[in-house]
Amino acid sequence: MNLIIRAAKIIDPQSKFHDKTVDLHIENGTILKIGSTLPNPDKRKEIKLDNLHVSQGWFDSSVSLGEPGFEDRETIANGLNVAAKSGFTAIALQPNSLPIIDNQSQVNFVQSRANGSATQLFPIGALTKNSEGKDLAELYDMKNAGAVAFGDYNKHLENANLLKIALQYAQDFDGLVIAYAQDSNIKGNGVANEGIVSTRLGLKGIPNLAEELVVARNLFLLEYTGGKMHIPTISTAKSVQLIKEAKAKGLQVTCSVSVHHLVLTDGKLDGFDTRYKVTPPLRTDADRKALLKGIKDGTIDMVTSDHNPIDIEHKKMEFDLAKNGTIGLESAFGALMTVLPLETIVEKLTAGKSIFGMENNAIAEGEKASLTLFTPEGNWVFTKENIQSKSKNSAFLNTKMTGRAYGIYNQGKLSLHE
Known part of the structure; x- marks a missing residue:
């Protein structure tokens, strides 16, 4: 999947874009370009999410x-x-x-x-x-x-x-x-x-x-x-x-x-x-x-x-x-x-x-795109409606939470909360 992630704050000390808000252009599972207000002449899919932060997966x-x-x-x-x-x-x-x-x-x-x-x-x-x-x-x-x-x-x-x-x-x-x-x-x-x-x-x-x-x-x-x-x-x-x-x-x-x-x-x-x-x-x-x-x-x-x-x-x-x-x-x-x-x-x-001996890809141009998308803001309460697992045995039911994961881009695939 080819896409552009808009206005994402990078949280990655290994990246020169750490703590900066940028766009990421991803082609065939690789980060092709990182910069501000990247053009999108080919009308690729764009991701825009509230207070979006991105880190290594x-x-x-x-x-x-x-x-x-x-x-x-x-x-x-x-x-x-x-x-x-x-x-x-x-x-x-x-x-x-x-x-x-x-x-x-x-x-x-x-x-x-x-x-x-x-x-x-x-x-x-x-x-x-x-x-x-x-x-x-x-x-x-x-x-x-x-x-x-x-x-x-x-x-x-x-x-x-x-x-x-x-x-x-x-x-x-x-x-x-x-x-x-x-x-x-x-x-x-x-x-x-x-x-x-x-x-x-x-x-x-x-x-x-x-x-x-x-x-x-x-x-x-x-x-x-x-x-x-x-x-x-x-x-x-x-x-x-x-x-x-x-x-x-x-x-x-x-x-x-x-x-x-x-x-x-x-x-x-x-x-x-x-x-x-x-x-x-x-x-x-x-x-x-x-x-x-x-x-x-x-x-x-x-x-x-x-x-x-x-x-x-x-x-x-x-x-x-x-x-x-x-x-x-x-x-x-x-x-x-x-x-x-x-x-x-x-x-x-x-x-x-x-x-555990796995790849650790920094957020940089030319690197494999293995990314987690999230927001650190917003207070909410974790309820059964938030459970997608088949089993519901959560110790965190009815617990106050702050921030939430939006999903990931990995293996050339985008998976986000509906």
Whole structure:
């Protein structure tokens, strides 16, 4: 699709047009010309949107979609459409489908289902066979098929030696190992953050220690083996400190935090609403503020929606029995704008591409057009009408938002909100 994007304020520190309002002329998926009031003699399609801002395309490092096996929760086609309308030009797909994405054929399958979408899909391969934590999966074959990292979604690998071997083996092909941190024995039957709220509500608690102990262990293993490790969705102040210290030692460790842990706290559990049952659990305001500080000082590398659709049969039930997870693509940008500066948000929504080994195209003439279109202004309330996912389990229902994504231009395709 060839088009001209009119009066767009560029948010891209890598571009000489950063913080300037310009027109962009795009031909065959490439930025042909950037300038003021570009001519349009051939009457190409023009995009004019209120207070339009444009950045490099956003990337979400943790998205679950269900297909194959859980298409009632979400399909790949609809999930990628939701991601596009939410401003994401690329997502990393978690392997928690049925069957688990733990071999080359499963990687090929999910990639084939994404063909033709504006949003690109990059599979995460399971670290262990069937994500059972017993034997390593076919990491090298999956890497060759297109897997960008390896991890068992929301599962702590209890066998420290197996993680050691994985970190050593993955170095042979520059693989990225994802190490989720939550000790299942310390967690036990816990369903909420251990603290004042869980005690008052009579909910079994999950202490911060369940996460921090595993973060510390995994960083010790990384220091021993070398290699690259990504610690996803951290949730406590101590985890931030441990990772900061590891980075100061020169370890190749990166980490992410979910949008809901930056915005919400365990105080939301007062009504026993299972939409707020997530893993790791929502923590205290002190932890939330420490996470925001970690974002601003560079300790936390990226932000993820940790989008995880759950069908109503497994979500709308007793708190103890309900599955963990919230959808988050549609609400990600609007929620972040309530707690962080715009340029920080854009940085944390784009930095993950280089970490996961993807192209990072600056907004410049001659570069591939991989763009997110959005406005940082306007206050509104997120409701069910704003949800385009098949599942409706959003922790952000009836939450105040600021700004919104208009959509994306990527893969030669324009995808905007109607």
